[in-house]
Amino acid sequence: MALLVVSGCGDSGPTAAEAGVTLKVHIIELMRQRHALDVRITDFGGRDIPCGEGKAKRSFAVVGRDTSEQTEGDSLNTLLVGSLSGVAPYRIIEDRGDAPIKLASKAYKTVIILESPGRGQYAVRGETECLPTS
Template sequence: MAFLIRLGVTICALVLLGAGCAEPEPTATDAGQALKLHITELMKEVHALNVQITDPGGRDLPCGEGRAKQSFAATGADSVPHMTADGLNTVLVAVLSRVAPYRIVEDRGNAPIRLASEEFRTALVLESTGDGQYKVRGETECLPAR
């Protein structure tokens, strides 16, 4: 019986010690910078032409209790303008693994593809159009403001 009590106390101590050693939560600004880098690098990797930043981000969007989100978005043309929206999104997903670790959260086919990165606390939506335009937007999770 005493062994089980000591074991329980040891396990509790290890859990508490581990919780104190966890990395601090990133700020919305930190995650916003990662988001911007991921989207701009993704556009470079697919060799998008005429890239336009449609949401420059860099602003904290309050989400309560001293926390905020940031967003960023860009579009760019594919060199093959007759590619379908689904085809363009598939290309983006395939190339994204060279940029950062994201997992598909939702893909219903012929619709926007939603992805998330637990490591960077960011989410992307790939919503390219059928006229050969890549379109990527993203936002961070609700994180501590600056």
């Protein structure tokens, strides 16, 4: 078991940039876990999206193909949820059946949205919470 110790006066967690890097790692690892083919980054992130009071969000998104070209979007999203549990602790915060599935990680201050359109096509995007820029 690993123990993570965070020190510092008033350390309230990661900055937007730090959480943005974590988000990228989680999404890329998720695609690796699913053995996705032809993964392509559609939102490189890397820039602050202001959200007030000196805080910002970061984003990141990818698309890819499943090994089966016939799998529908809902099934692909369900497969992604299962694989994400092996990447980091996320919990479902929104799942209305045929809509995208939204998952959040309190520990990492990130949100991942699974919105695969179907026919073997994965689509995953994410964003950080509004976090300090420094």
